[in-house]
Amino acid sequence: QSLLTQPPSASGTPGQRVTISCSGSRSNVGGNYVNWYQQLPGTAPKLLIYRNNQRPSGVSDRFSASKSGTSASLAISGLRSEDEADYYCAAWDDSLSGQVFGGGTKLTVL
């Protein structure tokens, strides 16, 4: 069972806006940066958002994220079929002295 809790699935139609939540505790989300990763089928994970809300160069501005307290969320606007992937939140955990990932959310574009 992951220390960071994500919904196992999410879905939306093309053009819609969807959000994915990530709930943790003071030792991880509450006290450290949250990062988001996208894993397309059959490929390696890719950094999508870092330091709570920063987009790496080349990542579409359709992806945004925020953090408040011990929760974080990822938003995808203007949903496209190519956004179908698994999405993971992650953070450093001070108690474990290690990184922790959420269980992942499988996004389906209907």
Next chain:
Amino acid sequence: EVQLVESGGGLVQPGGSLRLSCAASGFSFDDYAMHWVRRAPGKGLEWVSGISWNSGGLHYADSVKGRFTISRDNAKNSLYLQMNSLRPEDTALYYCARSLGVAGHMDYWGQGALVTVSS
């Protein structure tokens, strides 16, 4: 161009050992912490282990502590994961990834090495 290439995966019996390697190129390897992250069949990503740039900090998930050892050779731009006492639940695709600081975000990932633990 940043490249991380894993090798050393394969089929091993329960209780056996395997050593994964990750060859890095295209960046100053000794400026970065490195990690191993795995994904088991039908499961999500699981962080396995991380090592600071100078090997001064070694970090492990509880699930592998005492069985796996992470190491690096900055002269060879290489990262390693020695896996002992392997269990069927260690079956996964193992990725190496880099970060600025062991607590930082992982901005580049390799394509993974498959480890299968089965009799």
